[in-house]
Amino acid sequence: MTATFKLSRRRLLIGAGATLAAPALSGCSVFRRLGWGKSDPFSLGVAAGDPSPNGFVIWTRLAPDPLHRDPAAPGGMTGPSVPVAYEIAADEGFQHIVQQGTASAEADYAYSVHVEVVGLESNRPYWYRFHQGDALSRVGRAMTAPAIGARLDRLTFGFASCANYENGYFSAYRHMAEESPDLVIFLGDYIYEYAEKKYPTVRTHSDGVEANTLPLYRNRYAQYRLDPDLQLLHARAPALMTWDDHEVQNDYADQWSQTFDDPQEFLKRRAAAYRAYYEHMPVRPSLSRPDGPNMRLYSSYAFGDLAQISMLDGRQYRSREACYAKPDKGHGHLETRKSCPELLDAQRSMIGLQQEQWLFADFAASKSRWNIIGQDVFMAQQMERMPDGEAGFWTDDWNGYPASRKRLLQHMHDTRLSNPVVLTGDIHSFFANDLKLDFDKAKSPVVATEFVGTSISARPGPYDVFAKALKDNPHIKFFDNRQRGYVSVEVTPKAAHARYQAISDEKDPKATVLTLKAFAVENGKPGVQA
Ligand code: FE
Numbered sequence: 366m367t368a369t370f371k372l373s374r375r376r377l378l379i380g381a382g383a384t385l386a387a388p389a390l391s392g393c394s395v396f397r398r399l400g401w402g403k404s405d406p407f408s409l410g411v412a413a414g415d416p417s418p419n420g421f422v423i424w425t426r427l428a429p430d431p432l433h434r435d436p437a438a439p440g441g442m443t444g445p446s447v448p449v450a451y452e453i454a455a456d457e458g459f460q461h462i463v464q465q466g467t468a469s470a471e472a473d474y475a476y477s478v479h480v481e482v483v484g485l486e487s488n489r490p491y492w493y494r495f496h497q498g499d500a501l502s503r504v505g506r507a508m509t510a511p512a513i514g515a516r517l518d519r520l521t522f523g524f525a526s527c528a529n530y531e532n533g534y535f536s537a538y539r540h541m542a543e544e545s546p547d548l549v550i551f552l553g554d555y556i557y558e559y560a561e562k563k564y565p566t567v568r569t570h571s572d573g574v575e576a577n578t579l580p581l582y583r584n585r586y587a588q589y590r591l592d593p594d595l596q597l598l599h600a601r602a603p604a605l606m607t608w609d610d611h612e613v614q615n616d617y618a619d620q621w622s623q624t625f626d627d628p629q630e631f632l633k634r635r636a637a638a639y640r641a642y643y644e645h646m647p648v649r650p651s652l653s654r655p656d657g658p659n660m661r662l663y664s665s666y667a668f669g670d671l672a673q674i675s676m677l678d679g680r681q682y683r684s685r686e687a688c689y690a691k692p693d694k695g696h697g698h699l700e701t702r703k704s705c706p707e708l709l710d711a712q713r714s715m716i717g718l719q720q721e722q723w724l725f726a727d728f729a730a731s732k733s734r735w736n737i738i739g740q741d742v743f744m745a746q747q748m749e750r751m752p753d754g755e756a757g758f759w760t761d762d763w764n765g766y767p768a769s770r771k772r773l774l775q776h777m778h779d780t781r782l783s784n785p786v787v788l789t790g791d792i793h794s795f796f797a798n799d800l801k802l803d804f805d806k807a808k809s810p811v812v813a814t815e816f817v818g819t820s821i822s823a824r825p826g827p828y829d830v831f832a833k834a835l836k837d838n839p840h841i842k843f844f845d846n847r848q849r850g851y852v853s854v855e856v857t858p859k860a861a862h863a864r865y866q867a868i869s870d871e872k873d874p875k876a877t878v879l880t881l882k883a884f885a886v887e888n889g890k891p892g893v894q895a
């Protein structure tokens with residue numbers, strides 16, 4: 366039971382500094398009052414995402430006690446949904462408020478707020494904030510995209526993947542925020558579901574256990590969002606989102622888990638994980654509100670005549686890992702084409718046949734010079750020698766789905782898609798790759814370019830293993846995995862420039878940053894250039 370919440374619109378919009386008296390409470394949650402006292406309902410900060418020519422999404426979540434352990438009171442909140450006021454301003458100081466309204470912090474979604482703001486001018490920055498009672502959120506910056514097909518001379522974005530809270534601090538996020546890019550693109554492993562048991566950690570995951578239920582996933586996201594560097598990044602730049610595996614479970618594929626759970630049981634876990642993801646991300650309710658274990662995340666964003674960014678979902682619809690078998694082949698592993706003929710099965714898909722068709726239609730509709738694809742896992746062929754010298758391929762990335770990769774690259778080639786550039790996370794390494802129509806033929810044309818960003822903080826794999834494989838993969842033009850960091854990209858009509866940004870030490874909360882390497886792709890000339 367709770368006190369009913371009756372606020373006039375005008376009172377809700379009272380700004381910072383105004384104090385409202387707390388009404389009498391009758392044994393209900395201490396947080397359902399107008400005066401929030403010492404607790405901050407906006408402890409998880411704010412975020413914006415999905416810029417369109419007339420708006421964007423803004424997000425917050427009421428969480429006065431963000432890591433509250435009672436599953437019945439997520440973030441310390443109980444009772445019905447709560448109205449939250451928002452303001453959109455043309456300036457950072459909120460002198461010119463252009464839009465205001467009230468949204469609902471939805472009880473069913475952990476008191477998260479998702480507002481699809483419309484009616485704004487195209488191609489400009491805006492600032493936003495939220496109010497609830499006497500509490501005021503921090504200010505976030507968002508942007509609208511240019512009108513479809515309108516001229517745009519420059520777009521900047523950073524891309525990030527693989528932020529393991531236990532493995533290190535998020536200095537990479539802070540340095541990306543300080544660049545104030547137009548956009549930040551998250552390519553997955555935004556959280557890690559497991560709790561580290563083997564290696565020393567610099568900090569400890571929420572609840573101390575593997576997240577596999579809705580309350581545990583919620584607290585994991587809340588813990589990450591309490592991090593000041595990640596919170597700063599979301600406040601500084603609107604986000605485009607996709608996920609990889611660790612938002613649910615390591616190396617899962619659709620309904621198949623690495624632990625060989627009954628698929629119906631695993632789908633219940635996936636439903637909990639997707640729901641918590643939705644609750645914490647600035648994604649569109651009209652597109653992405655989850656329906657049980659299903660949640661549409663893939664989507665495309667146009668930035669005038671300059672760039673279209675297609676964000677793929679590489680987990681929800683993929684075919685099962687090739688040669689998935691007990692006891693130890695439930696997750697990524699090496700297979701040869703002889704040991705595992707299933708690898709070459711033409712029916713297998715990384716993103717599902719429906720998403721492939723959507724992507725091809727999206728390319729056809731593109732009015733942009735650069736066609737950028739944000740997605741989770743390594744796309745270039747990466748052949749690794751087995752102990753007997755046979756060519757081995759990793760089953761969890763596109764090397765486990767070569768027919769699907771071939772359909773994509775062949776389509777780009779046949780349609781002469783303008784300047785395709787692929788952005789990749791997952792592998793905790795920097796790579797720069799030429800994507801060839803046929804990786805096994807030296808003379809086969811380069812169709813697209815792949816930039817792979819290292820992890821924000823997650824531990825890398827063995828350097829020597831990747832380094833040793835380089836000689837068998839001449840289309841891989843650069844590799845290093847000894848640094849944590851991110852990639853900054855600047856797109857102009859002439860070229861796309863990528864700076865590989867490395868932080869000094871993920872175990873230092875004040876780590877510095879430097880540019881490890883810079884690459885470019887020239888308009889009309891696919892492939893990596895130094
Ligand atoms: Fe990762």
Ligand code: CA
Binds near residue numbers: 554609610611791
């Ligand atoms: Ca991953």
